[in-house]
Amino acid sequence: MTKQNVVAADANSGINMAITMAVSGTAAQKPPPVPGSYITISKKKLLQNLEINSGGGARINSWVDSMRASSPTHIKSSLPLSDDQNSWNVDHPSALEFFEQITNASKGKQIVMFLDYDGTLSPIVDDPDRAFMSGAMRATVRKLARYFPTAIVSGRCRDKVYSFVRLAELYYAGSHGMDIKGPSKGSKYKKGAGAVLCQPASEYLPMIDEVYKELLEVTKDTPGAKVENNKFCLSVHFRCVDEKEWIELAKQVGSVLESYPNLRLTEGRKVLEIRPTIKWDKGKALEFLLESLGYANCTDVFPVYIGDDRTDEDAFKVLRERGQGFGILVSKTPKDTNASYSLQEPSEVMAFLRRLVDWKKLSLRRQFRMRRQLEEIKMLLPN
């Protein structure tokens, strides 16, 4: 594990490590995963290693110690952050500071915008039901969608994220991309008039509902735990759970998932995410949306994906592999990422989106002026 990766650990790295150790054995056997990385956990292994049935109390205590030791407050104080920060700034420069480099790279191409919601358009808050985006952000995204096809790609249920964003002219990919719908009105990029375009996990709906109820039941006595039904996937939030209870919560989740081999567990920001094992993620959703917009095999498309979470890495990776456009990671601290640029927080995302709109307006005006001048020159020329 590099120093940079250690510093990058989000505040949920503790439970990350607990689950990783639950999966892979003790801390000494294997290093914890790179904090920015995307982990998929086999429920069987999770359960076995948590030793729910064989009373692995001592081991669990040592996990808790590791969780405490790995939380950013403990690490930050003992590492020279500035070195990491410096190399991070070089490798993932600010998309605001390097704005011209970005727009130059997009010249002659159609920019398509992909925006994650939580932590990108709205600040992270304790209560997931109150993660509202500001009116100013909404106005900015509305303007953005006038100039570029724009999609919201979220782990949340599509209806829920729509109720926060409230812009009918956008594409929405909810449930980590497993529920995609086109703009219902007001978009020149509209395809399929608000139709549901893709729901690759629809057969999982009854199972997800069942697991939701079971998770509600098993976690009901864990103060601060919150289970969120995101339609094709579920979230178990531990942001408000005392660190001492994290292992217990992981056990509770493991005990339910044991009976569902077709579901997998991944992690977000202080949240355990349960979803179908199908090969579908935000990266696949991005590809699907590009295809729906008619840019499947185009070289003149420039997708820009802005996100803050591990699940956004799938989309960053797709862009890197396609060699098209780029990802922007929203983060204040260095993280292991496939994004090319960074922005620190939602307010910077808004500033970046505004600049993009202003830049586009200006270049359209320039194009218009040039066309008019050409027309005038043509008129002056003899036939």
Ligand SMILES: O=P(O)(O)OC[C@H]1O[C@H](O[C@H]2O[C@H](CO)[C@@H](O)[C@H](O)[C@H]2O)[C@H](O)[C@@H](O)[C@@H]1O
């Ligand atoms: O893909 P996203 O739009 O980023 O959704 C990922 C998860 O976001 C939400 O949880 C996160 O934001 C909450 C509100 O700020 C915060 O309380 C929580 O700790 C974060 O993990 C959402 O509630 C989850 O269902 C999404 O999976």
